Amino acid sequence: MRPLREDADTIIAQAIKKVLPDQAVEEALKEKEFGPGKIYIVAVGKAAWQMANTASRLLGDRLKHGVAVTKYGHVKAKIAGIDCYEAGHPVPDENSFAGTQAALDMVKSLNPEDTVLFLLSGGGSALFEKPLIPGKELADITKQLLACGADIVEMNTVRKRLSGVKGGKFAKLCEPAQVYSIVLSDILGDPLDMIASGPAYPDSSTCQMALSIVEKYGLEISGKAMECLQVETPKTLGNIETHITGSVKNLCRAAAQSCESLGYETFILTDQLACEAREAGSFLASIAKSHAGCHKRMAFLAGGETVVHLTGNGKGGRNQELALSAALGIAGIDGAAVFSVGSDGTDGPTDAAGGFCDGSTKGQLAEKGIDIYDVLKRNDAYTALKQCGGLIVTGATGTNVNDVAVLLLAGS
Secondary structure, three states: OOHHHHHHHHHHHHHHHHHHHHHHHHHHHHHHOOOOOEEEEEEEEOOOHHHHHHHHHHHHHHHHEEEEEEEEEOOOOOOOOEEEEEEOOOOOOOHHHHHHHHHHHHHHOOOOOOOEEEEEOOOOHHHHOOOOOHHHHHHHHHHHHHHEEEEEEEHHHHHHHOOOOOOOOHHHHHOOOOOEEEEEEEOOOOOOHHHHHOOOOOOOOHHHHHHHHHHHHOOOOOOOOHOOOOOOOOOOOOOOEEEEOOOHHHHHHHHHHHHHHHOOEEEEEEEEEOOOOHHHHHHHHHHHHHHHOOOEEEEEEEEEOOEEEOOOOOOOOHHHHHHHHHHHHHOOOOOEEEEEEOOOOOOOOOOOOOOEEEEEEEHHHHHOOOOHHHHHHHOOHHHHHHHHHOOOOOOOOOOOOEEEEEEOOOOO
């Protein structure tokens, strides 16, 4: 019987390959007819380099110039005609601001015949930013939202009002040029005004929603930030066209196809997973207990994006924490494994994409004097998983369509 870790690695590699943005960008541009003017590229997000590289190749001489802003370590090579910036994520930094300003300088004097090809992927909220408050305070507010467990929609509802480019404002700045957006969705349900905080889409959230989030989490913000939260965002835009090319649904389908090819009877439980990482891990473990001893090889998938409530200062990410929390429930179950991975190849501020645990993980760690309950309390899943070979490391993948967690049962 193949080791479950070997199956997990195969599933991860095959699933991510099928959601890479190259083919998606090609499909979106294949039948697109641009106006007679110049074409400019602005690519933003964790997949920005890959999307910009493909678009540049396809456009050839029609491309006038471009700017790509992506996460540190995600620029693979120079792209002709495109200035590439690497910047901070999940908290914006000075390079985020510099890359954004370069894009704004490029699009500020365009004509109605010109087109801005806006290539958007997850992570854009931090990477594409022109703050209306001091950058240090914006970073602090972002850290507060992350630490209190706010979901991505709540975070973006606040951040777009503290920004000069989010919430449809970038598209307004491109006027009178047209904006054609190709979007890799990293938010459940694909709400276009929330992906990367919707720089080129009318905003459906309201000032009241933003103020309610501040009150809900007790955020500490300045008077200037409070004033920004009370200025409404654009609700209509007449110069945009949008094409969604990928989402977590595609990731789940790709992972399911890989599981089936390996002989697993496969079930996609949800592609809308949105809860604490520990709860998701515990849930998958409970399914393992229900089916322990089953003769069939089975796989249960859950796609989405969990959150972590920080109670310590350890090292880890939501996918690693999900897998490690599942290890508690599947301890001692032969032929059971849970793994969870971020499609972008990164999980929190670590070099891992996620984590893998099986029925022996808890025992292995106990032999080393490591208690999983204590590890989770300190949010130190990375350190523990490294001790038992449970880290999943893929490197930057060039895409970002949320996460997928999988329970594998080898059968008997």
